[in-house]
Structure formats: C-alpha cells, structure tokens
Amino acid sequence: MLETARQALLTPPESKAAGGPALAVRGLSVFFGRQAAVKNVSVDIATRAVTAIIGPSGCGKSTFLRALNRMHELNPEARMEGEIRLFGDDIYSRHVEAVAVRRRIGMVFQKSNPFPTMSIAENVTVGLRLNGIRNRKILAERAERTLRMAALWDEVKDRLHAPAISLSGGQQQRLCIARALAVQPEVLLMDEPASALDPLATSKIEDLIVQLKKDYTIVIVTHNMQQAARASDFTAFFYLGELVEFGPTAKIFTSPSQKQTEDYVTGRFG
Amino acid sequence: MENYFEAGLEELRQKLLTMASHAETAVNQALQALLQRDYELALRVKENDRVIDQFEVEIDELVIHLLTKAPLASNLRLVTIAMKISQNLERIGDEAAKIAKRARDLSGEAPVKINLDLPRLARMALDMLKRALDAFVNRDSAAARALIPRDKDVDALNKEIHHALAQHMVDNPDTIGRCLHLMVVSKSLERIADHAKNVAEDIVYLYEAQDIRHPGAKSAAPVNEPA
Numbered sequence: 001m002l003e004t005a006r007q008a009l010l011t012p013p014e015s016k017a018a019g020g021p022a023l024a025v026r027g028l029s030v031f032f033g034r035q036a037a038v039k040n041v042s043v044d045i046a047t048r049a050v051t052a053i054i055g056p057s058g059c060g061k062s063t064f065l066r067a068l069n070r071m072h073e074l075n076p077e078a079r080m081e082g083e084i085r086l087f088g089d090d091i092y093s094r095h096v097e098a099v100a101v102r103r104r105i106g107m108v109f110q111k112s113n114p115f116p117t118m119s120i121a122e123n124v125t126v127g128l129r130l131n132g133i134r135n136r137k138i139l140a141e142r143a144e145r146t147l148r149m150a151a152l153w154d155e156v157k158d159r160l161h162a163p164a165i166s167l168s169g170g171q172q173q174r175l176c177i178a179r180a181l182a183v184q185p186e187v188l189l190m191d192e193p194a195s196a197l198d199p200l201a202t203s204k205i206e207d208l209i210v211q212l213k214k215d216y217t218i219v220i221v222t223h224n225m226q227q228a229a230r231a232s233d234f235t236a237f238f239y240l241g242e243l244v245e246f247g248p249t250a251k252i253f254t255s256p257s258q259k260q261t262e263d264y265v266t267g268r269f270g
Numbered sequence: 271m272e273n274y275f276e277a278g279l280e281e282l283r284q285k286l287l288t289m290a291s292h293a294e295t296a297v298n299q300a301l302q303a304l305l306q307r308d309y310e311l312a313l314r315v316k317e318n319d320r321v322i323d324q325f326e327v328e329i330d331e332l333v334i335h336l337l338t339k340a341p342l343a344s345n346l347r348l349v350t351i352a353m354k355i356s357q358n359l360e361r362i363g364d365e366a367a368k369i370a371k372r373a374r375d376l377s378g379e380a381p382v383k384i385n386l387d388l389p390r391l392a393r394m395a396l397d398m399l400k401r402a403l404d405a406f407v408n409r410d411s412a413a414a415r416a417l418i419p420r421d422k423d424v425d426a427l428n429k430e431i432h433h434a435l436a437q438h439m440v441d442n443p444d445t446i447g448r449c450l451h452l453m454v455v456s457k458s459l460e461r462i463a464d465h466a467k468n469v470a471e472d473i474v475y476l477y478e479a480q481d482i483r484h485p486g487a488k489s490a491a492p493v494n495e496p497a
Contacts, residue, residue, distance in 0.1 A: 226340045253342045255479030265342040267275065 020087070022047040022187055022217035023068060028082035030063050030072060037063040039241040040082070045187075045234075050209055050218045052232035052249065054225060056264065060241040061221045065189050068219065069105040070098040086186065103127075106180035110192040112172035114164035114179070120147075121160040123175055127183040142182055149215075150178035151208050170201025174208065181216075188212065190220040194227065206231045225265055229253045237261045278336050279345060282352050285332065286359075289325035290403045293359045296322065296366035297399065297462060301392045304373035304455060312377060315370035322363030329356040344476075351476045355406070358465040358472075362399065365458040365465075372451040382448045384438050388456060391427050394420065395459045398466035405470065411477040414470040418482075421467040428460035 021044035030038040038060040045051050053061040063072075070091065072078035084091050091101045114123045122129075124143045133139065143160065147153040152174045156167070164175055173193060180188060190209070194202040209218055209231045222228050228235050228249065235252040237245045237260070245252065245261045256262045263269050296315055303312035333353045341349050398417050405414035435449045435456070471483050481489065 225342060229340075229342070254346060256343055262343045266345045267273075 020047065021045055022087060023219075024083075024085045024088075025068075026083045026085075028064070028067060028084065029080070030060070030067050031079045031081075032075070032077050037241055038067065038238075041243045042082075043236060043243060043246050045217060045219055047217050048213055048215065049233040050213050050220060050231055051234045051236065052228035053219065053221045053236050053238060054223075054228050054264070055238035055244075056269070057223075059238040061238045062191055063241075064238065065107075065191055065219060065221050068187070068189055069102050069107055071102075071107070073098050103183050104185055105187040105189060106183065106185035107189045107191070108173070108176050108180050108193050110195055112169060112176050112196075114167075114172050114175050116163070116165045118164055119161045120156050120164050120167065120175060123164045124178045124182050126179065131183075146178045146182040147175075149181055149212065150174045151204060151211070152178055168201070170197050170204060173197060173201070173205060177205075177208065177212075181212075185216070187217045187219065190218065192221055192223060195223060202227070225253070237264060239264070275336070275339055275341070275345075278332070278339070279341075279348060282329065282332050282336065282349070285325060285329050286352055286355055287403075287407065289322060289329065289356060289359050290406075292318070292322050292325065293362045293366070294396070294399060294403065296363050297369070297392075297396055300366040300369035300373060301389075301396075303370055304376065305389065307373075307377040307381070309374055309377040312370040312374035316367050316374070319363050319367040322360055326356050326360040329353065347476050347479065351472045354472050355469050358468045362462050362465045365462050368458045369455050372455050376448060376451050379448055382438070382445050382452065384434065384445075384449075386431055386434060386452065386456075387427060388431065388452065388459070391424065391431060391456060391459045394424050394427065395463040395466065398424070398463050398470075402466045402469040402473065405473050406476075409477055411474045414473040414477075415482070417470050418467055421463050424460055424463035428456050431456040 023045035025045070026042045028038060028041045029036055041064060053064060055061045066072055067080060068084060068091075072080060080092070086101070086104060090096070091105070115126060118126065121140075121143045124146050125133075125139045128139060128142060144153060144157075147156060152171060155171060156162075156175075159166075164172065167175060173196075177188075177190075177193070193209075194205045197205065206227060209220065212218060213233070220228075220232065232249045234247065235249045236243055237252065237256070237258075239260055245256055245258045247257070252261060253265060256265060296318060299311055300315045302308065303315060329352060333349055336349045398420055401413060401417045405411065405417070432453060435453050439446045439449045474480055474482050
C-alpha cells in the first residue's frame, strides 16, 4: 500500500484525457446536524482551467470546496449526500481512503500555514518524506521544481534551509502552494488564498494561478470578485447553499442570467 | 447611507441625458437656421457645439473614475456604453455644427429653386434620435430595436436627394455651390441617423447584454476562456 503511494508520488501525474471534466459533482448536499449548508449541487469542474466560487458569507462556498477533498469527514457533525467523481473515480467510495483523495486533490487555505519548525525546503517536501521518500537528490529536485512552479524559487534559492516562517506572508502562501504541488495532485483547491495579502502579493498569487492551470485543475473560493474576474475561466455563484448560476467568467461578470447573480456582483447585496 | 457608486452611476445617466438634450437641440436649431435662413441662429449652433464637446470630456472623466471602482454586470455595461453613447452624441453635435455652417453660408445667397424632401429627412433623423434617447430613459430595448430598420429609409431618402441635387446641378450649373451645401446637409442628416442607430444598438446591449451590431460577426473568445 505504502509502496504504491510512494510510486505514485515519484511518477509524473497521469495525463488526463482532455474534454471530460476533472470533477463531476452530482446532487451534492452537505449537512451540519440538520442544517443543509450545500443543497443539491451538480456541476462539472473543467480540466486545466480555473473555476472560481463566489457568493456572500455563509452561502456554502467553502463547505462546497471542502467536500471536494473529503475534509468534512474531520467533523463528526457533518454529513454528505450525492456523488463526486474525480476523472471518473468516486472519491467517496468506501474503497478509497480520504488520504489518497487528498493527495490527488490538494488544498491551500486562507491563512498560510507552513510548518513553523521546518525549513523552506523541508516544508515543500514534507508530503514526500511522510510517504517514505528519503532520497536526497529526488527531494532536492522536487523542491526546486515545485518552488519554481510556485514562482518562489528565485526568492528563496539561497536560503532553502532558513525557517519557513522567515518568509513574508505572500511568500509563505506561495510556499504552501509549492507544498501542495509537491505531491503532484491533479486538482488544487484554494480557499481565499490571497485574502490576507497585500495587492502586490495578491497579484503574484493570481499570476501563479493562471500559470498553474496549464498543468492543474484549480478551484478557488474568493470574496474578491475582481480576483475571480481576473484569474478564473469559469465562475459559480452560490447563495444560501444553492448553486444559483455557473458559466464562463466573462459571461457571469458582464451579463449574468440570474437576477440574484446580477444583484450580488453589482454589490446590491452580500 | 448613500451608496457613492450608485450616486456616480446616476450622475453619469444625468450627464448623458443633458448632453443628449443639447445634441437634439443643436440638430433642431441647425435645421431651423437652414430652413428659415437665420444667420444668427446658425452662428449660435456652431458656437454651442463646444458645450457638447465639453460634456464628452466630462463623461469620459466620470467613466474612467467609475471604472476604477471595477463595476460588473449591468453596471459595467452602463459605464462602458455611456462612453460610446457620448461619443455618438458628440458626433451628432459635429453634424449639427456642419449643417449650421452650411446654413450660415446659404443664408446670404438666393434660395435654390428645387423641391427637396430635406425637412422629411430631418424629421426622420430627429425621430430616430428622439426614440433612441427615449429608449435609454425608459430602459426599453424593444423600442431601441424597433428604430434600427428606419436607418435604411433614411439612407434611401438621402440617396434620392443626392440624385435630385446632382440632376439640378447638371441642369443649372450656376447653383452648383449652393447645391453642394445642400448635399452636405443631407449627408449630415443621414449621419445623424447612423449615430442614432449606433446609440440604439448600444442600448440593446446595455439592457439585454446582446451585441446586435454587425450580424454575422463572431465575437472573439474571452481572453480568460480556455482554448
């Protein structure tokens, strides 16, 4: 089992057939106790594209995102209905472990959370080392490649062994993205990844998101509509747990079909 | 609490309407000057064109200011379309000034003895402009759509007038200078109708989010849409 996981981490991510969605969500509902936070959502998340999830606070967008990599299992109050398939594989199948799903679907959080006692390089390779990969050359190569992908290499290459917490907030967030990429996920989930950053750091994260979609499928929850407009290809608008509208970002932000979407993106509520 | 962005949008609407009313008045007065051979009025119309130009500058400034607030959806459409409508109104003002200039020059000369349908052409062009502006005020995209085909009637009448003037010039070479003035007037009225049509198309986009210009032309894929 461990050997299989290790092998998966060492081989490049499988090239998925273009055309089909990376994630197919069908009839997804998430309950906390008796309260439904996400209600009967069905949507296809396009491969190698950026999908933004927008909506007012409490609309279920983060709950939806967390359902995509089985994070609600950490909460005993949470219950889920419906189906989510990652390139055809049912991620909630009884035969699939949550850890295996989270390796294929990585997550970056609002607040950067590097491991404070580890160096920059150790933070990036921690996922590989936890899976038993010890070869220094492989670890060094992966650290460099992933830091380059996260557009952080040039800024940290001379201090790879410095503590991760010596980095700025924006750099720490890109380090967390590098850490998520190091285990070669197929999908990257981002929960307001730039909301705690200044405009310059935010712009770097957005540029990075657009760069990464060449190789990854990205789903980003954001409160910042301009960020969704700048960085995403598709946008989903959630309201009161329901998916109100989903479509190409350009359409959602110039001529949404639903009045609720129009009212939200023009700042009439939310 | 006043929403400062909504207040900015309202200011934009009001400026556009005031500018439109100046443009409409300019065309009306230019025609009056022509038909009544009113030299003073012709001069005034030419002079007042500066007011319309000033509105264009102010609306552009306001639009740029509002764009820094990153408006979206219908707000984004209003802000961008306001800029286009104001450009069309400014051109209408220029055409009115052109008519006024010809009216000024013609006022000192003997009238050309020819039966031209210039007043009807003027009514048609002004009617298109008025309907376009009403459609904007009433948020009535159906009315905007309905006026667009009228442009073809204006084009046809302009052509008729041109033929009649050309024939008159052949028959009465001493009137060539005056007939050329009238040709310019006719062409200006036809251009005013074109601008009214442009405004109508912009209004359809504003209220329906449908781009109806140039049927058959495909829009390029948005830059952020995957290939």
